[in-house]
Amino acid sequence: MPADEISRETRIAAPPQRVWDVVTRAEHVSRWFGDAGAEIDLRPSGLMRVRWAEHGTAVCRIEKVSPIDLFSFRWGREVDAEPEPGNSTLVEFRLFPDGDGTRLVVTESGFSTLDDTPEGRARYRDGNVEGWAHEVGKLVAYIATVDA
Known part of the structure; x- marks a missing residue:
């Protein structure tokens, strides 16, 4: 995997529509991603805010929405920062039907374009690998707790 990219792949025992809803609807995102709420204007150029009680708010700009197979956004590296060149990375959620479930691939890219030292970019990427x-x-x- 290139140093500029993180990718996580998993199979989920739920149909693509349910996975799509959980990835793109604020009431779900605030349960599995943020813990203090979320707002999503689900359209290209729409704004998404995800809040954490301890970490503040991630401000995201939606890039692509292709129900039920692609959702992507840029998010600012710093808390409360609008995503801009030099301070943001691109996150993509790709969904693929897989029998009676869904294969989900989450990719974050653009670490090499961050305004930081090579060491700082590597630390940020490594933290996001764990994240x-x-x-x-x-x-x-x-x-698994969401009704069909």
Whole structure:
């Protein structure tokens, strides 16, 4: 995997529509991703805010919405920062039907374009490797509790 990218892949025992809803609807995102609320204007250029009680708010700009297979956004590296060149990375959720479930691939890219030293970019990427492992695990556990 390139140093500029993180990718997590998992199979979820739920149909793509349910996974799509959990990834794109604020009432779900605030349960598995943020813990203090979320707002999502689900359209290209729409704004998404995800809040954590301890960490503040991530401000995201939605890039692509292709129900039920692709959702992507740019998010600012710093708390409360609008995503802009030099301070943001691109996150993509890709969904693929897989029998009676869904294969989900979450990719974050653009670390090499961050305004930072190579060491700082590597630290940020490494932190997000751990972060996405945790968040995807929470998504899988949460979706098991969501009714069809």
